[in-house]
Amino acid sequence: MAPPNKDNLFGSKKQAAPAKANQLDSTVKEILASEQAMRARKTARLRELRLEKEASQPPPEPKTKAKRKTAKASEAAKSESEK
Structure with a gap:
């Protein structure tokens, strides 16, 4: 096991913006696909x-x-109704 340091104690480094965007895109696509299947x-x-x-x-x-x-x-x- 590696000696404790800030990287392995506090989790991974910040994700890059493109990686976050890709993760978000894939999550949204999964949700939309499941909703479309339920609708069908x-x-x-x-x-x-x-x-x-x-x-x-x-x-x-x-x-x-x-x-x-x-x-x-x-x-x-x-005319009859008027009479």
Whole structure:
């Protein structure tokens, strides 16, 4: 064992700025990759549940267009309500 001195008693020397930046970059990339993987799993699970729900429901009935009232019919309704 080496005799005690300030280097081996107080830890390693300060890291150089590029080394710190590389460490930070790799940590951030790991976090982002794990978040992206969790997001992809959640999306797949939700898609699967949605497809199961849609498959269990009966198909929706086709919508029919509502008949529009003609101008004369709406005027006659207004005049009757005014009386």
